[in-house]
Amino acid sequence: MLSDDLYRYLVDGQAILRGISPYAMAPEAADFLPPDMANLPELVNHSHLITLYPPAAQIVFAAGATMGILIDPLIGMKLVLCIMDICTCMMMITLVRSLDIPACRVILYAWNPLPVMEIAGSGHIDGAAVFFFTAALMLTSRAKTGIFTGVFMALAILTKWIPLMILPAWLLLVPNKKRATALASALLTSGILTALFWPELTNGIATLGQYLRHWEFSGFVFRSLRQLSGSGIIARSIVAALFTGIVGVLFIRHVFFHTSRKNIFAYLAVVSTAFPMLSPTVYPWYALYPAACLSFVQTPAVLILSWSVLLSYRILMVRHTTGLWIEDDLTPLLIIAAPAAAIAIQGIVARFSMRQ
Template sequence: MTCPPPATDRLRTTQTAVSFALPLLIAAALLLLAREPELRLSVPLMTGLTAVIMALLALILYRGERHPFSWCPALILGVALALRLLFLFAPAQLSDDIYRYLWDGGNLLRGVNPYTAAPAAMTPPDGLKAVHAAINHPEYVTIYPPAAQVLFAAGSAIGGTVTGLKTFLVLVDLVLCGLLILLLRRLQMPVWRAVLYAWNPLPVLEIAGSGHVDGGGMALFLTAFLLLLTCGGKRTGAACSGAVFAAAALVKLFPLVLGPVLFLIAPRPRRLHFLAGFCCGLALLSIPFLPDLIRIRESLGAYARNWEFAGFAFNTLRGATGSGSFARLALVAVLLLFVAALTSRVPGLPNAPNDAASAKQGRHALRACYAITMALLLTTPTLQPWYALMLAALLPFAAGPAGIVLCWTVLLTYRVQIPYFILGQWIESPPVTAAVFLAPAAAWLASVLSRRLGEKSGISAPCGN
C-alpha cells in the first residue's frame, strides 16, 4: 500500500489549483461581457457577471487571509493589463463623459483655455466637430479642475481619439496598480491583496471601458501617501507630498475629504511643510488657467444644487423634510462630523525612521481613508458608478464585505441606461437606489455580527468593513 500524501502537500496542491483557476475565471467572465456589442442593452448580463467576479474577489480575500496566495507583481499586473485590453478598443458606451475630456484636452493643446466658454458658445474646429456634437450638458463650462485638464491634454495628444485617450488613462491605471503593490510592501501587507483593485471589474469597466479619469486622482493620492511614508520626515518630502496631493484633488475634488488624514499622519514638525506644498501645488496648477478658471464656480454650483442620482440617503431625507437644500446641507454636516471623528484618531508618523511604526500607522490611516470614502459615497446626492473607483483603490488596504458589495451594487444603477437607450427616457429605479445603500449596510452588519460570534466561539475572522 502507498501512503496518502501529507496534508501539507494536499493543501499546497489545492492552493496552486485555486491560484491558477481564479484569474482564469475572472478573465472568462469579463471576456463574455466584452463580446457584447452594446453594453447598454446588456446591463442584466453585466450585473450578473460582475457579481460572479466580486464573489471571486471576496473568496480571494477570505482564503488569502488563511492561505496567502503567491501571485507575483508581474502576474498581477499582467492579468490587470489583459482584462483592460478586453474593453480598451470598444467605444465608450456606459458614459459619454470622455467626449468632454477630448474637447477640453483638444482645446488645451490648441492653446485655448477650456474655462473660457461653454462648448455650446464655441464653434468647433474641424478636428473636434464630432466630439463637440457628443458632449453632454454643452451649456456648462467644464466642471473638471486644472490637473484633470493636464491629463486630458496628455491623452488627447495620442491621436485625439477615444481609444487614444483611453489608452493613456489605462496606462495611468496600471501605474496605480503598481503603486498599490509598492504601498502594500511598505505597509508590510501581502502583495496579493492588490488584485482586489487590479482584477476588480469596476476599474476595468469605468476606465478601460468608459475612459473615466478618477484613476489618475487616486494614483496621485497614493503617491502622496507613499511620499509621506518614505520621506515625510524631511522638509522636501513632506512638501512634495502636499504638492502631489494638491494635484490629486485637482483631478477630482472628492479626494479633498482625505486631506485631513494626510495632514495628521505627517510628522508634527513637517505638517506645515505639507500644507505649504499643498498650497504651492494648487497655485502652480491653477495660475495658468486664470482668470477664466473662476467660471468653474458656475458649473460646480449647478452640480451642487441640482444634480442627483442614486442617492438613497438624500432621497430619504428630502422626502422626510420636503427640502432638497436642507437634505444636502444635513448630509454635508454628517459627512464632516464623520471625517472629524475618524481623523481625530489618526496617529502621526514618527519623527525618526521606524519602518514597523510607520507601517502600523500607515495601515491605520488608510483604514480611516476607506471609512471616510464609504461615508462620502453613501451620503452624496449623486452617486455615479465611477465615483466608487475611489473606494475600490482602497480595498487592498481595508477590504471588507461592505466595500466589496458597494463596488458591485453601484453597477446596478446602469439599469437606467436601458430605457434611456431605447426610449430616450431617464428613469431612475427607487429599489435599485435603495439596494445600492442598503446592501453594503447589511453586509457590514452581517460582518460585525459574524465577527462577534467568532470572538465568542474563539474563531477569528478577517477584519474590514
C-alpha cells in the same frame, strides 16, 4: 462606453492644445475643433455648461488629446488613463508592502471590474485622481521630504474635487517633521495651477456650484431625506453635515489616540466609502475611491459596494428601450443595502466570535 464624459474631456483637451482656456467657453460654442471632431459638442452632455473639471484634470486632458493625434482621439485619452491606472497598481504594491500586507491583495483592485469598466472602458478622469492620491499616500513614508507627497496631493484634488475628503487622513499619514513642507508644497502647487487658468477658472467654479446645488442620481440617503423634509436644500445640508461629522470625528479620534498607519488607512476607507453612500449623486465611478482602499483594508462592504454601484447602469437599459431617463426608488436602495448588510453581518460575526 457607458458614459459620455469622455467627449467633454476631448473638447477641453483640444482647447488646451490650441492655447484656449477650457473655462472660457462652453462646448456648444467651441469653434476651434478640427473638422474630424466638429460633431463633438453634440455628444457632450450639458454642452451649454462650461467645464467644471479642475486645472490638473485639464493637463491630463491635454495629454490625452496629444496622444489622440497619434492614434484615435478616444483611444488616446483612454490610453493615458490606463497607463496611469497600471502605475496605480504598481504603487499599491509598494504601499501594501510598507504596511506588511501581502502584495497579492492588490488584485482586489487590479482585477476588480469597476476600474476596468470606468477607466479602461469609459475613460473617467477619476482614474487619474486615484493615481495621484495613491502616489501621495505612498510618498508619505518613502520620500525624504514632504515636497513630493504635497505636490501629488494637490494634483489629486485639482484633478477631481472628491479627494478633498482624504486630506485629513493624508495629513495624519505625513510624519510631523515633513508636514509643514508637505502642506507648503501642496499649497504652492495648487496656487500655480490655479494661476495658469485664472480668471476664467471662476466660470468652472460657477458650474461646480450648479452641480452641488442641483445634481442628483441614485443617492438613496439623499432621496429619502428629501422626501421626508420636502426640500432638496435641507436634504443636501443634512448629508453634508453627516459626512463632515464622520470625517471630523474620525480625524479627532486618530489625532488624540495616535493610532497606527494601518488604522489611518482604515479611516481612509471609511471616509471614501461614506462619500458615495451619502452623496446626492452616486455615479459608479465615485466608487473607484473606496475600491482603491481594497488593497489595504479587509472589509467585504467596500468590495460589495464596488459591485452594487454598477446597478445604477440599469437606467441606461431603460433609456435604450424607451428613450426616457427614468430613475426608480429600488435601485438606490439596493446599491446601499448590499454593503450595509455586509457591514452588519461582519459586525455580528465579530461579536459572536468574541463570545466564543
